Amino acid sequence: MPAAHPQSVEERTRAFYDNEGWVAGDDGVTGEDAYFRNTAPERAAYDEKCDRKARDLLSGFSGELLIAGPGDFPKSHALASEPFDAVHCVDISEQSLSICRRRLGDKGRYKCGSLLDLPAANESVDAALCAHVLFHIDKDDQARAVSELIRAVKPSGRVVFVYMNPNAPLMLIQRFLKFFGVHKMLKADKLYCFAHPPRWWETAAKGCAVTIHPYNIMSRNQTRALLPIPALRRRVFSWASKYEDRNPRMAARLWSYIAVEINKPA
Numbered sequence: 001m002p003a004a005h006p007q008s009v010e011e012r013t014r015a016f017y018d019n020e021g022w023v024a025g026d027d028g029v030t031g032e033d034a035y036f037r038n039t040a041p042e043r044a045a046y047d048e049k050c051d052r053k054a055r056d057l058l059s060g061f062s063g064e065l066l067i068a069g070p071g072d073f074p075k076s077h078a079l080a081s082e083p084f085d086a087v088h089c090v091d092i093s094e095q096s097l098s099i100c101r102r103r104l105g106d107k108g109r110y111k112c113g114s115l116l117d118l119p120a121a122n123e124s125v126d127a128a129l130c131a132h133v134l135f136h137i138d139k140d141d142q143a144r145a146v147s148e149l150i151r152a153v154k155p156s157g158r159v160v161f162v163y164m165n166p167n168a169p170l171m172l173i174q175r176f177l178k179f180f181g182v183h184k185m186l187k188a189d190k191l192y193c194f195a196h197p198p199r200w201w202e203t204a205a206k207g208c209a210v211t212i213h214p215y216n217i218m219s220r221n222q223t224r225a226l227l228p229i230p231a232l233r234r235r236v237f238s239w240a241s242k243y244e245d246r247n248p249r250m251a252a253r254l255w256s257y258i259a260v261e262i263n264k265p266a
């Protein structure tokens with residue numbers, strides 16, 4: 001029987017981040033860190049490289065940056081924010097915004113709100129970043145969130161999304177494992193998650209130029225499940241780092257996470 005008051009995807013996501021995702025337990029670890037970021041030391045150098053990718057994709061931009069779904073304002077966001085005078089953080093989670101306030105201070109402007117009805121004036125910011133957020137929005141609403149961010153950036157501005165690639169080989173394996181319930185064992189089923197295939201971006205980013213870059217060969221949970229031996233992890237991440245530099249187009253097809261660069265016309 002359906003629940004009397006079924007929660008929307010957005011309400012469930014907010015409840016997760018306000019009560020668990022951005023709340024540290026007795027051990028000082030947040031739900032997000034425990035479920036999704038439990039990293040392996042063998043991929044630390046690769047993760048640091050990933051942290052620099054958003055900044056590199058926004059290089060040349062300055063002025064006002066909008067970060068949609070900044071979460072706990074991780075290092076990638078701090079690096080991307082450096083060249084900007086002001087950073088507008090919009091998140092549905094109050095817990096997220098209080099962490100952002102502590103980390104970013106006076107340089108930030110903080111608004112609790114949704115990407116689906118973005119609290120930002122038309123053409124008000126120079127660039128926008130939205131990392132690891134869009135796939136937590138209902139699949140039928142994701143195009144609206146993309147349009148909202150494009151609306152907020154000035155002409156010739158840029159929006160960078162970090163998103164999943166459901167066609168990547170490891171994502172196909174993950175779907176296979178999910179079928180046998182392995183996903184639940186990894187506690188990776190805490191949140192709604194749906195990713196459109198890369199070709200979807202051309203339609204979603206109507207009238208803008210879209211370039212897809214490789215972002216991250218695999219999630220931390222995929223690493224734990226598929227590469228249990230440290231020596232193997234070391235080899236795979238060292239290889240991945242060199243491969244994506246030499247073959248970015250192919251890596252963007254193979255990697256589980258992509259960075260989508262959207263350039264708004266002048």
Ligand SMILES: C[S@@+](CC[C@H](N)C(=O)[O-])C[C@H]1O[C@@H](n2cnc3c(N)ncnc32)[C@H](O)[C@@H]1O
Pocket residue numbers: 010013014017068069070071072073074090091092093096113114115116130131132133136137
């Ligand atoms: C997985 S975290 C990503 C945090 C950070 N951007 C990163 O890359 O680590 C997702 C964040 O997006 C926020 N979020 C999810 N849906 C949202 C929506 N519709 N509008 C605004 N923020 C949303 C969540 O509250 C959470 O803080």
